[in-house]
Amino acid sequence: MENQDNEKINFDFLSEEDVQKSFADLHSCLLSGKHICIDDYTFFSLLEKYERDWKFFYRSLYAMNLVGNVFDRHTYFYLDFFDSDKGKLGEQSRSHQLTEIQTITGLVLLDIYYHRYFDEKKVVNWADIQNQIKDGEYHEQYKKLLFGVLRDSYTEQEWLIVEKRFRNTINSFNRFGWVSIMPEQGKDLVFEIKPAIYRMSKLYEVELSDLENFATRLTNNN
Amino acid sequence: MTKRNELYEKYEQLLPPKFEGGYLIVVLYNKIKNDELAEQFTINDIRNTLEEISISHGEAIPQTERILKILLHYYIRNSAEKPGKYYLTDRARKLIEFLQNILENPYKNFPLKESFEKSFAISSDEIQTISDLERKFGRLFIEGPKKIISDHLEGLDDELIDGYAELNKILESNEKSVTTLVNQFTVAFRKFGERAEDITNSIASKDKFLKDLNIIVELFYSKLDNLKHPESQNEYELLDQLKAEYGKAKEIYLDIEKFFDTVDTKLTNIRHRIHNASDKLSELHEQFTARAHLRLQVKRLLKITLDNASYLNTGILFKQNYPLKDIIHENTVFRYPGHYDFNVSQPNIVIRIPTDEKYKDEEYLKIIQENKRQETINEWVQKAGKIIDEYGSLDLRDLMENITMEEKDFSIAYQVTGELENEISVNENILIHFEKELVNIKSTDLSIWKTKIMKK
Numbered sequence: 001m002e003n004q005d006n007e008k009i010n011f012d013f014l015s016e017e018d019v020q021k022s023f024a025d026l027h028s029c030l031l032s033g034k035h036i037c038i039d040d041y042t043f044f045s046l047l048e049k050y051e052r053d054w055k056f057f058y059r060s061l062y063a064m065n066l067v068g069n070v071f072d073r074h075t076y077f078y079l080d081f082f083d084s085d086k087g088k089l090g091e092q093s094r095s096h097q098l099t100e101i102q103t104i105t106g107l108v109l110l111d112i113y114y115h116r117y118f119d120e121k122k123v124v125n126w127a128d129i130q131n132q133i134k135d136g137e138y139h140e141q142y143k144k145l146l147f148g149v150l151r152d153s154y155t156e157q158e159w160l161i162v163e164k165r166f167r168n169t170i171n172s173f174n175r176f177g178w179v180s181i182m183p184e185q186g187k188d189l190v191f192e193i194k195p196a197i198y199r200m201s202k203l204y205e206v207e208l209s210d211l212e213n214f215a216t217r218l219t220n221n222n
Numbered sequence: 223m224t225k226r227n228e229l230y231e232k233y234e235q236l237l238p239p240k241f242e243g244g245y246l247i248v249v250l251y252n253k254i255k256n257d258e259l260a261e262q263f264t265i266n267d268i269r270n271t272l273e274e275i276s277i278s279h280g281e282a283i284p285q286t287e288r289i290l291k292i293l294l295h296y297y298i299r300n301s302a303e304k305p306g307k308y309y310l311t312d313r314a315r316k317l318i319e320f321l322q323n324i325l326e327n328p329y330k331n332f333p334l335k336e337s338f339e340k341s342f343a344i345s346s347d348e349i350q351t352i353s354d355l356e357r358k359f360g361r362l363f364i365e366g367p368k369k370i371i372s373d374h375l376e377g378l379d380d381e382l383i384d385g386y387a388e389l390n391k392i393l394e395s396n397e398k399s400v401t402t403l404v405n406q407f408t409v410a411f412r413k414f415g416e417r418a419e420d421i422t423n424s425i426a427s428k429d430k431f432l433k434d435l436n437i438i439v440e441l442f443y444s445k446l447d448n449l450k451h452p453e454s455q456n457e458y459e460l461l462d463q464l465k466a467e468y469g470k471a472k473e474i475y476l477d478i479e480k481f482f483d484t485v486d487t488k489l490t491n492i493r494h495r496i497h498n499a500s501d502k503l504s505e506l507h508e509q510f511t512a513r514a515h516l517r518l519q520v521k522r523l524l525k526i527t528l529d530n531a532s533y534l535n536t537g538i539l540f541k542q543n544y545p546l547k548d549i550i551h552e553n554t555v556f557r558y559p560g561h562y563d564f565n566v567s568q569p570n571i572v573i574r575i576p577t578d579e580k581y582k583d584e585e586y587l588k589i590i591q592e593n594k595r596q597e598t599i600n601e602w603v604q605k606a607g608k609i610i611d612e613y614g615s616l617d618l619r620d621l622m623e624n625i626t627m628e629e630k631d632f633s634i635a636y637q638v639t640g641e642l643e644n645e646i647s648v649n650e651n652i653l654i655h656f657e658k659e660l661v662n663i664k665s666t667d668l669s670i671w672k673t674k675i676m677k678k
Binding site: 028030031032033064073078079080081094095096097098099100101103104107108110111114115116117118119120138141142144145146147148165176199201203204207208211214215217218221 | 386389390495498499501516517519520521522523524525526527528529530531532533535537538539540541542543544545546547548549550551552553
């Protein structure tokens with residue numbers, strides 16, 4: 001049955017006019033690690049229209065998995081490695097390992113997303129983040145990790161360094177398509193958390209399925 | 223511009239900050255209302271109240287005279303009859319009532335539809351003249367009803383914002399029983415449903431009102447339309463009057479229509495928000511447990527992650543075996559040096575085109591054939607030379623016929639003749655003899671003069 005299906009799929013869709021028009025941009029966008037949601041309407045509609053063909057294209061030529069995931073009623077597409085195999089982009093230079101600050105920020109933003117689950121748009125600014133660090137549930141840990149010491153207040157200079165780091169992280173998330181920075185806000189950092197932030201829980205799917213075990217393993221090995 | 227500057231300059235007197243008199247007015251107002259203080263109070267009352275405020279908020283006690291100076295502009299006055307006594311101005315009371323109104327919007331609990339029907343309805347025969355219309359819906363008279371609707375919409379908006387907060391709070395709670403959660407949601411959501419129905423009804427009654435109003439405007443127009451062409455001075459005056467009445471009616475209609483446009487925009491926003499919440503609610507019914515469970519899991523993962531991280535000068539470091547994850551990242555860069563010429567010499571890339579064997583063979587064959595032809599021609603020319611040497615003469619027709627016969631190609635015979643003539647024309651010992659007699663060459667349709675080549 002599967003073989004029969006495969007027979008029908010080929011690369012013919014690449015000669016469609018709408019695909020040809022956007023192929024180069026869409027292709028490099030996906031390879032750069034971007035998660036594409038309906039905001040990128042042209043790309044999104046092309047992926048949706050020829051989803052089976054694209055999947056076949058990336059599986060056969062790149063040994064990669066084009067994933068169409070749904071979270072909070074929104075679909076987003078991205079390229080992923082197949083399990084245990086990094087495909088043709090397996091070399092170090094072709095994949096990006098999330099840094100520690102990216103991992104923590106990603107989880108924090110996912111948490112905020114859930115926190116504002118009923119808001120139509122989850123818009124966050126630097127002041128919100130600053131409040132989390134100052135008075136949030138894990139404020140002690142945040143302070144220790146970001147400033148190195150636990151104090152009641154920090155100097156403007158210290159905050160500037162933390163803000164800069166956070167800004168860089170958000171810029172990278174903007175490139176991944178996990179957030180979208182709102183340009184009209186001038187100097188202040190204001191961004192919307194997109195449903196694609198759910199990718200974080202996809203990345204940690206195994207760990208999330210058995211947190212007890214994960215926590216024990218970390219404690220034992222350290 | 224001046225007015226705006228004045229607003230900036232006097233801002234603190236107009237809206238005193240909370241510890242600079244702001245709270246003082248509120249507390250004085252409440253005390254008077256609760257009969258704890260007389261309408262006219264003394265400077266000591268003010269001083270005591272300021273002290274109470276500072277103590278309960280942990281602030282330093284401000285100087286009474288300084289605060290009084292700020293408030294004496296707009297909010298507190300000296301009593302003219304009783305020196306040393308002060309009273310709150312009407313403005314101060316209005317301000318506090320206005321603020322309370324924002325918090326406890328009185329329209330919150332009334333259906334919007336009722337407000338609409340009360341303020342915007344036309345009963346039959348109610349409007350006969352333009353004055354009736356102006357008195358009822360003219361710009362000045364309609365301000366009140368408009369404000370009621372605007373306040374109502376604002377109340378609705380606030381209510382929905384509160385509703386959202388409530389929904390988010392329920393989602394966040396650690397409650398695990400699905401039934402309890404869904405019940406809580408349904409209660410919070412009932413309000414949304416009731417509002418949606420109210421809004422739909424209001425829009426319907428609003429549309430009906432606009433239709434009725436339009437009929438009245440049309441009535442004024444038809445009066446104007448039915449007027450016969452004016453002839454007398456009186457008739458001209460009547461025409462002008464009817465024109466003006468129609469103009470006024472139209473203006474009233476446009477004003478209300480414009481107001482309703484803004485109402486529409488606000489209602490659309492509110493409805494949109496209700497729909498959104500409704501979609502989420504039905505989604506939650508389906509997968510509530512999974513969602514709430516996952517949310518708690520994510521929070522726990524964050525906690526574990528934070529517990530396994532430590533501070534570094536340059537950033538954060540995870541303990542050794544904390545798994546970091548990979549995502550795809552291949553930067554494809556296209557460079558188009560369209561606008562710049564950096565004078566970089568372009569390497570000459572030789573494109574190797576594969577040999578076209580068939581074409582090559584064909585061409586090769588052509589060359590060989592041509593070579594062979596040349597050889598054949600040469601051979602015949604030499605042969606002819608020998609014949610002349612041996613026999614002293616040669617008949618050109620015989621020669622050409624022989625060649626044509628043997629080589630099956632007349633063009634060779636023709637070329638041999640040409641070559642031969644070239645050669646012998648420089649040889650003084652050989653003579654070409656023509657006779658003016660046409661001879662035909664066999665198996666061709668060509669004739670030549672009878673020609674003999676002979677030695678002298």
